[in-house]
Amino acid sequence: MTETVKEALIGRAAVLEGLPEHPAVKAILAWNPQALTDAKFDRNELTLTIATDAIRAALQTVQAAGYNFFEDMTAVDWFPAAPRFQLSYHILSHAYKERIRLRVMLEGDSPSVDSITPVWPAANFYEREVFDLFGIRFDGHPNLRRIMMPDEWQGHPLRKDYPVEGYR
Amino acid sequence: MTELAGMPTLEAAQGAKDQHMVINMGPQHPATHGVLRLVLEIDGEIIVRIYPEIGYLHTGIEKTCEAKFYQQVIPMTDRVNYLDPLSNNLCYCLAVEKLLGLRAPEKAEWIRVMLTELSRLNSHLIWLGTHAMDIGALTVFLYTFREREDILRLFEAVAGQRMMTSYFRIGGLSMEPPLDFFDRVQAFIRSFPEKIDEYSNLLTGNPIFRNRLKGVGILSAADAIALGVTGPPLRASGVDIDLRRDMPYSGYEKFQFKVPISTDCDCWARYEVRLVEMRESVKIIQQTLDGMPEGPVKADAPKIVLPDREKMKTQMEALIHHFKIVTEGFPVPAGEVYQGIEAGHGQTGYYVVSDGTAKPYRVHMRYPSFATLQALETMCKGRMLADLVAVIGSIDIVLGEIDR
Numbered sequence: 068m069t070e071t072v073k074e075a076l077i078g079r080a081a082v083l084e085g086l087p088e089h090p091a092v093k094a095i096l097a098w099n100p101q102a103l104t105d106a107k108f109d110r111n112e113l114t115l116t117i118a119t120d121a122i123r124a125a126l127q128t129v130q131a132a133g134y135n136f137f138e139d140m141t142a143v144d145w146f147p148a149a150p151r152f153q154l155s156y157h158i159l160s161h162a163y164k165e166r167i168r169l170r171v172m173l174e175g176d177s178p179s180v181d182s183i184t185p186v187w188p189a190a191n192f193y194e195r196e197v198f199d200l201f202g203i204r205f206d207g208h209p210n211l212r213r214i215m216m217p218d219e220w221q222g223h224p225l226r227k228d229y230p231v232e233g234y235r
Numbered sequence: 236m237t238e239l240a241g242m243p244t245l246e247a248a249q250g251a252k253d254q255h256m257v258i259n260m261g262p263q264h265p266a267t268h269g270v271l272r273l274v275l276e277i278d279g280e281i282i283v284r285i286y287p288e289i290g291y292l293h294t295g296i297e298k299t300c301e302a303k304f305y306q307q308v309i310p311m312t313d314r315v316n317y318l319d320p321l322s323n324n325l326c327y328c329l330a331v332e333k334l335l336g337l338r339a340p341e342k343a344e345w346i347r348v349m350l351t352e353l354s355r356l357n358s359h360l361i362w363l364g365t366h367a368m369d370i371g372a373l374t375v376f377l378y379t380f381r382e383r384e385d386i387l388r389l390f391e392a393v394a395g396q397r398m399m400t401s402y403f404r405i406g407g408l409s410m411e412p413p414l415d416f417f418d419r420v421q422a423f424i425r426s427f428p429e430k431i432d433e434y435s436n437l438l439t440g441n442p443i444f445r446n447r448l449k450g451v452g453i454l455s456a457a458d459a460i461a462l463g464v465t466g467p468p469l470r471a472s473g474v475d476i477d478l479r480r481d482m483p484y485s486g487y488e489k490f491q492f493k494v495p496i497s498t499d500c501d502c503w504a505r506y507e508v509r510l511v512e513m514r515e516s517v518k519i520i521q522q523t524l525d526g527m528p529e530g531p532v533k534a535d536a537p538k539i540v541l542p543d544r545e546k547m548k549t550q551m552e553a554l555i556h557h558f559k560i561v562t563e564g565f566p567v568p569a570g571e572v573y574q575g576i577e578a579g580h581g582q583t584g585y586y587v588v589s590d591g592t593a594k595p596y597r598v599h600m601r602y603p604s605f606a607t608l609q610a611l612e613t614m615c616k617g618r619m620l621a622d623l624v625a626v627i628g629s630i631d632i633v634l635g636e637i638d639r
Contacts (some may be wrong), residue, residue, distance in 0.1 A: 072336065074425065077482060109570055109571075110333055110334070110336075110570060110572055111575065112571075113570060114571070129445075133460050134459060136463075138465075138575065138582065138584060138601060139462070139573070139584050139586065139599070139601035141586060141597075141599040143596070143597045144597075153279055155571070155573075155586065157573050157586070157601070159575075161460075161476050162475065164481045164482050165482075166368055166482075166573065166575065168571075168573065187461060187463070188461050188609070189462045189463025189609060190462060190463075192278075192605060192606070192608070192609055193605075200297075213290075214289060214290060215289070215290040215293040215638065215639075216290065216293065217290075224295055224298055225297060225298055226239055229298075231298060231299065231301070231302045232302075235491055
């Protein structure tokens with residue numbers, strides 16, 4: 068946290084007004100403004116919320132805009148709130164020396180989303196991990212099997228309704 | 236469940252052509268640096284496919300973190316990557332500090348940089364020793380562990396622990412380092428460059444070592460980026476990125492150092508890059524020793540940072556704060572942050588989500604080995620089986636951080 072913390076911008080309108088020249092925001096707007104459902108710039112981190120069915124195309128768009136490195140993806144379980152699951156993709160740009168977060172929200176009932184392995188093969192293990200520990204399916208994933216837990220395991224340990232200790 | 240059908244062995248066996256053989260390597264194989272299991276499809280001695288099978292060390296650390304107070308998570312982070320513990324401490328502390336809007340005092344930042352670089356040396360020394368040992372050069376292992384012992388003694392001096400340091404705290408350090416600590420670091424740093432020469436003398440000109448590494452495990456820059464490879468293997472593929480320089484944290488912008496890169500893309504390039512990195516780490520540590528600022532090592536945030544023992548015994552308020560922090564933790568403003576750092580093995584990142592309570596709602600750890608392991612197949616496909624051991628050594632994976 069060497070850099071100074073800039074003022075937070077909460078909400079889609081505030082981000083569009085405050086960061087109109089941001090390369091990722093520009094690219095997403097030029098591609099499909101409807102896909103950007105929410106946005107925030109908080110603690111120097113830009114978060115763009117994308118419509119669930121558009122995530123693969125959105126990641127292709129930011130990839131073309133210079134955000135070339137898939138760094139991380141994971142899920143957050145907001146149980147019992149709805150929509151239940153949040154997927155966070157952290158994308159790094161080697162050119163801009165900057166990171167953005169794209170996120171999608173998923174309903175809790177048999178959640179599934181497009182796999183982004185066609186965009187970044189690096190997402191392979193990450194999506195398997197989310198599938199294993201959260202039970203979110205990734206359509207088009209080449210090898211969607213459990214990765215951490217034994218293959219015959221029942222349940223998804225990182226869900227909030229899965230206890231930390233004791234019997235299930 | 237249909238999605239779980241097909242163990243990798245069966246899957247490989249079903250897809251394999253008649254003349255191909257499917258063999259198992261690990262999880263107890265000494266060259267897999269832990270409990271990595273690889274299911275290999277081979278054609279004679281040529282590798283056709285590799286199916287990494289991981290999870291043998293999965294302990295659910297991310298789940299455990301959700302049941303702990305923020306300050307109680309720090310000891311968990313040591314155990315994820317036990318070869319580079321201080322980098323993990325640093326990354327987690329920086330992430331929580333970012334959530335809190337808190338910054339550690341300058342002296343704490345400098346000591347953090349010094350110890351993180353020592354931790355990087357520690358990690359690289361283990362890599363060099365075990366990598367050379369896998370190739371058959373056993374002597375180097377004994378030499379690198381001699382120096383590693385010195386580093387562990389330094390860790391013990393500050394943290395009381397050799398491997399599981401947990402020395403950094405949210406808002407600074409757990410305590411001042413002992414009085415003669417900087418002199419001891421200086422003595423170590425003064426002699427260390429000669430030791431690197433010593434390793435280099437043993438290996439760089441060694442024809443067996445050269446032949447086992449040169450032209451082996453080729454990973455192009457495009458493949459490395461597509462597969463999420465970071466750290467020394469990425470820089471050895473010619474991508475010039477180092478978060479310490481490009482996205483500085485913890486005051487790294489104040490230090491002068493070079494980022495070695497190589498365009499050879501092979502195991503030899505990774506060896507060379509890491510050797511130069513060790514020399515650059517020594518330069519950074521020297522700069523921290525020369526310019527060490529004065530001041531406190533804990534931020535002035537009594538509701539977050541534990542008070543000094545002395546104050547606790549004399550001041551009522553300090554005692555109350557201590558009691559509250561230990562029994563109830565401290566609330567962290569709601570939000571989500573991702574903090575990335577350049578650790579010894581590559582880019583480590585902590586994604587911490589807070590819901591405003593004293594326990595993290597979600598802690599996700601991005602560890603470099605997890606992504607780097609995916610590149611193993613690309614590096615080994617169409618190559619000899621014997622090269623696999625050299626490649627595993629050169630990407631320097633730690634199974635603790637893959638499985639978490």
